[in-house]
Every structure is written in C-alpha cells, then in structure tokens.
Amino acid sequence: MDIYKKSIAELSDLLNKKIISSLEMTNYFIKRINSFDRELNSFITVDEENAQKQAINADLLIAEKNNTLLTGIPIAHKDLFSTKDILTTCASKMLENYIPPFDATVVNKLDKLGMVKLGKTNMDEFAMGSSNESSYFGPVKNPWDLSKVPGGSSGGSASAVAARLAPIATGSDTGGSIRQPAAFCGLTGLKPTYGSVSRYGMIAYASSLDQGGPIGRSAEDCRILFDEIKGYDKNDPTSNHKVIQKKSNLKISKDDAKNITIGIPKEYFLKDLDKDISDSIFESIKTFEKIGFNFKDISLSNQNLAIPAYYIIASAEASSNLSRYDGIKFGHRCSEPKNLEDLYLRTRKEGFGTEVKKRIMIGAYALSSGYYDEYYMRALKIRRIIRDNFASALNQVDYIFAPTTPTVAFNIGEKTSDATEMYLSDIYTTPVNLSGLPAASIPIGFSNKLPIGMQIIGNYFSEHNILNIADLFQKETDWHLRIPENFNHE
Amino acid sequence: MSNWETIIGLEIHVQLLTKSKIFSSSSTSYGSSPNKQASYIDLGMPGTLPVLNKSVIKKAVEFGLAIGAKISKKSIFDRKNYFYPDLPKSYQISQLEFPIVEGGTITIVDEENVSKIINVTRAHLEEDAGKSIHSDKNDCTFIDLNRAGTPLLEIVSEPEMCSAFEAVQYMKKIHNIVTFLKISDGNMQEGSFRCDANVSVRKVGDRNLGTRTELKNINSFKFVEKAINYEVKRQIEILEEGGKITQETRLYDENNDVTKSMRSKEEANDYRYFPDPDLLPIEIDEAYILEIKKSLPELPEVKEKYYRSEYDLSDEQISILLSNQDYAKFIDEVIKQSKIEPKKIVNYFISSIYSKINKDNLLLSKNSFTAKDFCLVMDSINVGTLSKNNLKTVIEESWVSKESISIIIDKYSNSNEDSDLIDKLIKDVVNKNKKQVEEYKSGKTKILGFFVGQVLKDSKGSDPSQIKDKIIKELDAI
Numbered sequence: 021m022d023i024y025k026k027s028i029a030e031l032s033d034l035l036n037k038k039i040i041s042s043l044e045m046t047n048y049f050i051k052r053i054n055s056f057d058r059e060l061n062s063f064i065t066v067d068e069e070n071a072q073k074q075a076i077n078a079d080l081l082i083a084e085k086n087n088t089l090l091t092g093i094p095i096a097h098k099d100l101f102s103t104k105d106i107l108t109t110c111a112s113k114m115l116e117n118y119i120p121p122f123d124a125t126v127v128n129k130l131d132k133l134g135m136v137k138l139g140k141t142n143m144d145e146f147a148m149g150s151s152n153e154s155s156y157f158g159p160v161k162n163p164w165d166l167s168k169v170p171g172g173s174s175g176g177s178a179s180a181v182a183a184r185l186a187p188i189a190t191g192s193d194t195g196g197s198i199r200q201p202a203a204f205c206g207l208t209g210l211k212p213t214y215g216s217v218s219r220y221g222m223i224a225y226a227s228s229l230d231q232g233g234p235i236g237r238s239a240e241d242c243r244i245l246f247d248e249i250k251g252y253d254k255n256d257p258t259s260n261h262k263v264i265q266k267k268s269n270l271k272i273s274k275d276d277a278k279n280i281t282i283g284i285p286k287e288y289f290l291k292d293l294d295k296d297i298s299d300s301i302f303e304s305i306k307t308f309e310k311i312g313f314n315f316k317d318i319s320l321s322n323q324n325l326a327i328p329a330y331y332i333i334a335s336a337e338a339s340s341n342l343s344r345y346d347g348i349k350f351g352h353r354c355s356e357p358k359n360l361e362d363l364y365l366r367t368r369k370e371g372f373g374t375e376v377k378k379r380i381m382i383g384a385y386a387l388s389s390g391y392y393d394e395y396y397m398r399a400l401k402i403r404r405i406i407r408d409n410f411a412s413a414l415n416q417v418d419y420i421f422a423p424t425t426p427t428v429a430f431n432i433g434e435k436t437s438d439a440t441e442m443y444l445s446d447i448y449t450t451p452v453n454l455s456g457l458p459a460a461s462i463p464i465g466f467s468n469k470l471p472i473g474m475q476i477i478g479n480y481f482s483e484h485n486i487l488n489i490a491d492l493f494q495k496e497t498d499w500h501l502r503i504p505e506n507f508n509h510e
Numbered sequence: 511m512s513n514w515e516t517i518i519g520l521e522i523h524v525q526l527l528t529k530s531k532i533f534s535s536s537s538t539s540y541g542s543s544p545n546k547q548a549s550y551i552d553l554g555m556p557g558t559l560p561v562l563n564k565s566v567i568k569k570a571v572e573f574g575l576a577i578g579a580k581i582s583k584k585s586i587f588d589r590k591n592y593f594y595p596d597l598p599k600s601y602q603i604s605q606l607e608f609p610i611v612e613g614g615t616i617t618i619v620d621e622e623n624v625s626k627i628i629n630v631t632r633a634h635l636e637e638d639a640g641k642s643i644h645s646d647k648n649d650c651t652f653i654d655l656n657r658a659g660t661p662l663l664e665i666v667s668e669p670e671m672c673s674a675f676e677a678v679q680y681m682k683k684i685h686n687i688v689t690f691l692k693i694s695d696g697n698m699q700e701g702s703f704r705c706d707a708n709v710s711v712r713k714v715g716d717r718n719l720g721t722r723t724e725l726k727n728i729n730s731f732k733f734v735e736k737a738i739n740y741e742v743k744r745q746i747e748i749l750e751e752g753g754k755i756t757q758e759t760r761l762y763d764e765n766n767d768v769t770k771s772m773r774s775k776e777e778a779n780d781y782r783y784f785p786d787p788d789l790l791p792i793e794i795d796e797a798y799i800l801e802i803k804k805s806l807p808e809l810p811e812v813k814e815k816y817y818r819s820e821y822d823l824s825d826e827q828i829s830i831l832l833s834n835q836d837y838a839k840f841i842d843e844v845i846k847q848s849k850i851e852p853k854k855i856v857n858y859f860i861s862s863i864y865s866k867i868n869k870d871n872l873l874l875s876k877n878s879f880t881a882k883d884f885c886l887v888m889d890s891i892n893v894g895t896l897s898k899n900n901l902k903t904v905i906e907e908s909w910v911s912k913e914s915i916s917i918i919i920d921k922y923s924n925s926n927e928d929s930d931l932i933d934k935l936i937k938d939v940v941n942k943n944k945k946q947v948e949e950y951k952s953g954k955t956k957i958l959g960f961f962v963g964q965v966l967k968d969s970k971g972s973d974p975s976q977i978k979d980k981i982i983k984e985l986d987a988i
Contacts, residue, residue, distance in 0.1 A: 223557045257560070340601050
C-alpha cells in the first residue's frame, strides 16, 4: 500500500474507511523507525507504548465518528516541545533525564485531536546550530546522502519526515531552524508569524525569535497542522490575538494569481549564492508565471547586517534563558560540589556543549555593562531597520521569493571548526526572524542529487496565503514527492 | 558631631495585596508549608512563561496617583540576571529604565515639627525571590519558593532625608498610604513592608554627596531608626579619624545593634539588565488613569486635617479611623446620616465596633452592618429605648446574627414591662415625697437627683438619663 508515501489527507481517508487502523499505522511507522533510524539518528526518544495507547484511543474516536482529519495520524515532535511524562532533552546533557510534568500547548492541542506521538526528534543542543551536529546525542544524517548534514536545528524532524519515518513533524525556527533543514531535506516547512503559535512549553532558546511550526512533505500537509497549532494562548503573553482562529480554506486560486506580485530581492542573489540554487529559483519562477503570478525585481538593503544582529540578540536572550540550568532544581547536577560556586561552575561546564557555552558567553558579554549599547542596543536598531526594509518591500509587492540557503546540504564535519562559515548558512533566513514575518521553504529542484529550497515570505499573518501559493506550485510539480532512494521502500 | 550632616535615601519594598502572584496563579498567602505555593512558572521550569497579573497594575497606579506621580503610558519589564539558589530562573523580572510610576512627593514633619517635602524618584513593579533557610545543624540550606513571584512595588526616594527621624516619618507616611488604600497589608513581621536605606554623611556646606552604604532589608520602623543612627555614627567616626567610607552593602544586626558588611561594590554583580522578551510592555491609557482617579478615596493626609479641624477629634481617634479605609468610609457615612455630634459618634464607634474588630481580629467589610444600622442603634440610645450599657451587646450580636438590626435593638431595649414598672415607681416616689416636689416646683432642679436615686433603688440597670427625663415629665404635669 506504500503507506509511507501518503499525504495526511490520504492517511486520514484510509483511517476513515477502516482500511487500516491507527494502531496498525502507528506500528507501521514505528517499524520504519526501528529499521531505518539506526542510520539517521533522527529520534532521541521513541515511546512505542505511549504511541500505541494513543493510537488505540484514536481508533475509538474514529469508530465513534468523533474524529478530525488529524485523529490517529502519527507525528514526531522536536525534542524541545515539553511532553508530559515523556523525556524532553533539548538534545542536551543538561536535560538528559528531564521529564516534564506538563505538555507544551502545541503538543496538548494535537493530543486532544487524537494525533499519535511517535517520539521526540533529535536537534541541535537547545536549538543552537545549523547542522544538527551540536546534539549531545550525536549528529543526524541527511537521508539524501548520509555523509551530509540534514540542516538544523530541527534536523531530526526534517530527516525523519524526509525518510518518511513520520508523516509530519513539529519544528522550531529561531533563525531558520525549520526552513533550512526543510530545504536541505527536500521538504516543506513553515515558520509562522511571531506570535501565531504558542511558545508555552517550548524550551526557550531566544524568546523574541523562537516560533514553532510544521515540517511536512507538502504545503497542504503543513497547512493542516498549522491550522491546529496556531492561535492565541493565555499562557503565552506574546502569542497574538490576530491569528485567524477559524479554519482556513485555500484562499488563493489560480484566478487570483494574476493580481499577485512577487518580489525578487537582488541582494539575495549575489556571489554568496550557489549557482544551481539561483538557476533552480529562476526555473521555478517560470512555473509560477505560467500559473499567472507577476514578478518584480526589488531591493532589500541591509540584509547583510542580519547575521551579526541575530547572533547578538539570540545569544543575549539565550544567556539569560539558560541561566535557570544551575543544578539546583532540575537537570544535570555535578557530583559532590565543594560549595555553591563549584556547583554552578561544574554543573554548567559538564551539562552544556561547546556551541551552547559559546553563545552564552557571547550573550552575557553583549549584555554586560559597558558593552550593552555597543552590541545589544545596536543589534536592536539593526533589527528595526531590517523590519522596516521588509515593510517597505511588502508595500511594493505582495510576497517575496528568496533562496532558503546559500548552498545545498554540506558534509558532516565540514563547518564545525569555522563558526562564521556555519553562521553564514543562515544568511537568508535570519532576516525573516528578526522582522517576525512568516515564511515557508519549499523544494524546487536538486543540485548534485541534493534538494534545493526556496523561501516564500509574506506579510504578518499571511501563513495561509503563503502555503496556498506553495500548494499551487506543488500541484504543477513533483519535487515535493521525491523520496530519497534508500528510504523509498517498505 | 554637629558639623556633619546626614543624607538618606530609602528604597521601600511593598508587597502588593493580591490573591495570586505577579506572573502565575499561585496563591500569595503567608505561612503555608514550604514550596506548597510554587507552580511550574514559579519554579522556572523549562518552557514556562510569565503571565502578568493585571491587578498589580491597578495597585501601582493607585499608589502613583496618591503621591501625585506621573503614571507611565508605557512601562517595560526587564530581566535582572544573577545566580542565587532561591531565584529559580536565575533572573528577577523587574523594571529598570521605564518604571510604571515616576516622580511624586511625600510630605513629612521633621523634628522641629516643620513640614518637609521628600521627592519620590520612581516606583516599579517586580517579583520577589524565594527564601533560603540556612541550617547549621544539618549543614545545608533549605529553599522555600512560596515567596518567589510575590508582587512587589519598590518605591525609591531621592536622597533628601537628613536624619533617622525623617526616614522613619517618610516610611510611616508611605506605610499609611499603602495600607489605607489597601495596596498592601503592610505587615512588617511577614515582610510585606521592608526597606533598604542608603546612608551617607558629609561636612555641613559640602555640595557633593559622601560615599554611601546601603543597609539592606530592614523590616521595622524601630530598626530603621536604630540602624541609621548606628551607621551615621560609624561613618562619622571613620571620617573623623581620617579614614574613608567603603561603598558597600551592610546588614543590620538587631541583636547587637550594629551594622555589618555584606559585600563591597567590587563584589557586586553586573546584572546584565535587558527587556524581558517574554512580556509585552504595560500600556496604560488616560481613560484607565481617570477611572482609577475617580475610585480613589480621599487620602489619609487630607482626612486627618478635616477630622481635626471640623470634628475636633483627638490624635488617637484620628489614627484609629485612618488605620483602615473601611473605618473612615463608615464613619463619614454615619456622620452624613446622623444628627448626633461627630465626636460622640466616633466615641460610640471606637467603644463598640472598633473594639470588637480589634478584640476578635475581624474585618469591618465582612459584616453586613451598615451606616444606617449604626444610626438606628445610636438613635435608640438617644431616645432612651436602648441602654448605653447594651451598645456593645447589640454590636456583638449583629456580627453573628442574621436578624435585622431593629430586631436586635428590640431584643435589648428596655421592655414595656420594665417601662411600666418605672412609670409606677416614679408615681410612687412623687406621691410619697410632697416636700421635695414643692422644692422642685420652686426652682430647685438639683432635687431631681434625689428622685432618680429613689427610682433606681428599685429598678437596677435602668438608664438614669431616661428615668430623669420621665421624672421631669411627671413633675411638670403636676
């Protein structure tokens, strides 16, 4: 039946028609995880027993016709979403044994619909990284080429969905952590508008940038999941009332395309960008033009300032957010501390990995007295400039297309010794986070058998339209249906 | 000593009277067993987020308006980062650059009974930390996070007080305002009202401030006075011997009446303040400020003047009425409705209602007793149907009884039977004492006391003034 190839709508149809039960579907994907994930390392925790319990419960809901489209569908959660009674490590030694006493709002919403949690996916430690190499539980491999990184920080979610070990997964995007791995793994990923999805229960990296979202095989699958996780949450004061609460229908049809203008910012197509990626984007634009969309060259200046501003702001917030891991209340504690200072120093020295420590130090430095204005305040100014530049661009055009990454997936180990090189792989994604806008990455081709991703950036709370535009493209193309050869079998 | 002058600034931490904490729904009540009132948010569990308790905004605005301060249209929460075991997130949410209240003044009287204005710099909202309980016996430290996240208003004064006496006056004034407005319960033993004092001395005529020390966490008026006096003496002694003051934080040791060094400026933390990205700015519009302004009762300071000049109340009476907004409100209402002289009303109130509240630790607001009810009780005494001696009994009963006040008054009124008896007694006495009646008729009104005494002999417990009235009536009718 090739169940692994199916979309959410198709899987739901199989469940409704009782061709397969949720329990059978769950066991099917668990079997895939067991046979394929030794190579990929995309899961940190697989909770078979809990998944089966949830599946049995979902089957009851389906039998009682109390189900929705997502009832009984398996999902994988990035290991920074708190799951009650299930290990939530953030891929850190610090939280190696941490079992949350409550669920993240995103998890809770999907549990209530009867989705089945297969497990928790690997990631960069505390979501800090662009290659999934900073995980305490080892690097994740890219299913398209096991010598390549899957991208990060939601590398486990992307790798798992790309190998079809799960139909869909959650991720989080602080500087590109959904879009970049989606691009590297040939998937569709959505970074919602800041405030669209509750951050409650998501272990924080950089609070003003973090945003949860879906990583799936198609824009349509992502839309279905996004519809259920979005919305104001009283437990998250930064979640926004403006998010459309009602279920969306596809709003943009082929007929609307002629009224829509898409901007191509020239600053995103300079020498940093791999030629194959640039070529693929212009090739895909032809398809969009055929559908009816209009294109216009635009300018988005100061984008080069985004990376330094991003690393200052994100690290500053992280240095404070991660201070709670002090060995007193939860998480790792060093053995036999001599005194309080020794407890703090050794606990944090042992519990955090190199990348995390690096960012805590950068952040603490940027906030320290005497340097605050020079670094943190300046970064905030740049953030405003970048936001204003986007605002004026989005006055001229309705959406912006841009590459997701400057290169396709790179080799494992290739950039670990050069932080600047690694940080620059987020060059096209961080401006979107700094401005709080929504953006999706969709697969548009291949370079040396590795997937290429393209971003669709829209105005605040235009997630649905972004996914509609992607969906129109995916109806004309099959890039999103390609599956890595080694995993394209039962 | 006289060529030195003292400069004092105070930071007062007021615990706001709210049911739940500033960023979580945990209870703020005092005295429950350790860590029973600490939620996931208070514990700083990964993934939790602070959610602002809106009632703290109202309290801060009330305080700001009460001292004539500027209410910020937009104020911002910042994180103050430092590691301490009883600080669960390793940062305290506070307000640095944009506090909710700016400016304002407090008027005190100094030692010479001269009015002096002390400027308030600012007042900002913040969360309290937990408590560390060090135990030598067990060689460890216990952490209780019940207090973590309790809402505080930190009120910072300009360095404008010149003596411990002034500092205490200022502190008492603030205490009076926050308790009267129910912003805080002001309970100093439980730490709801505590202060840090910044103290420095300089030569008279010197324009620059001397190096200051900060006396931390003092929780009584008496200790503030003692700690400052000790510190001033200590600083002057050092300077007179040619020494220098070290800028440092000191603790007052109440057992030995000394201050002791806690940490020097060099050891002080760099708190790495920055705006808390988890919380939106507090935005307050003019309409909200106006609404609060309207609901704000007259301030104790204004009331005090009025009570003294218009009602001729004593200091003690005034201080009782102003110890709680409810008392003042109640009395004002009674005075408005009653024809009885205000000073007399206040006496009745203090001897009955207030003494009951005080004795049994009750709340006036918990009784359904109205100003009108109290007027009825006083009127009954005035016309003689109720004996003064029964005032307390009626009030006591009103606290527990579900009956209306008139039924309770009736219950303790001089019954008709009693009244008939007294009438009969009066007639008898008048008939038997013709000579004394003659004397009365000739203008010797002093003789009335004789008649009252005769009647009282056989009707113990009756109200003499009531009997007197009746006797006059009887005699006049002859």
